[in-house]
Amino acid sequence: MILHDFPLSSASYRVRIVLNLKGLAYEKRNYVLRAGEQRSPEYLAVNPAGLVPALEVGGLRLGQSLAIIDYLDALHPKPRMIPADPIERARAMELTLTIACDIHPINNLRILQYLEHDLGQDKAAVDGWYRHWVEQGFATLEKLLPDTSFAGGDAPNIVDACLVPQMFNARRFKVDLTPFPRLTAMADRAGETPAFRNAAPPLV
Ligand SMILES: N[C@@H](CCC(=O)N[C@@H](CS)C(=O)NCC(=O)O)C(=O)O
Structure with missing residues (x-):
C-alpha cells in the first residue's frame, strides 16, 4: 500500500492517523x-485532482481522504472509524463534514495562493481569511461536540482523525483557541495517543 503524502498536509495526516489506528503498514511517497x-x-x-493524499493498493488509485478512510474501514473494520449505527454514523459525519467541507477546502494551499497571487491579497489578509473560516467552523463544532472523551465518542474515530490535523493547522495560523476549550481538550487528548503522535507532522 502506497500513501502519496506530504507531512504538513492535513488531509494526508487524517489518513496517516487512520492507517496507524488500524495498524496497517504502508510506504510513503512525499510531494513538496x-x-x-x-x-x-x-x-x-495517480490523482488527476493534483491534491494529496492518494492511496495506491493493488490496481486501485484513490484520492479524497474521506473516501480512503471509508475504503480502509470497509476492508479493515477494527477499530471502526465510521460507526455502523445510523444515528451515530450521521452524527459522526455531521462533525467530520463540518471540518472536511466547511473549513478545510476553502483554506487549502491552492485557495491561499489564489488569494495572494491572483487577487493580490497580502499575507495579513490571507492569514485573516484562514483564521476567519477556522473560527466559524470551530464555533459550530464547540456546540455540536458530544459529552464523551473523544470527539468521535469513547474511542477516536473519523471525527478525531479530521479534528486533530485541523487543530494542528489552527495553531500554525495562530487562531485564538480560547473560545473553544472543549474542542481543544478533545483534540489534545486524541493527539497524545500513539497512533496520532506517530502520524503528526514535524513541528513548524
Ligand atoms: N478533499 C480533499 C482535499 C485534499 C487537499 O486539499 N489536499 C491539500 C493538502 S491538505 C493539497 O494537496 N493541496 C495542494 C494544493 O492546494 O495545490 C481530501 O480530503 O483529500
Missing part, C-alpha cells in the same frame, strides 16, 4: 506542495 510537485504529470496520473 509549495514546489508544485502535486501537479507533476507523474502524480496527475
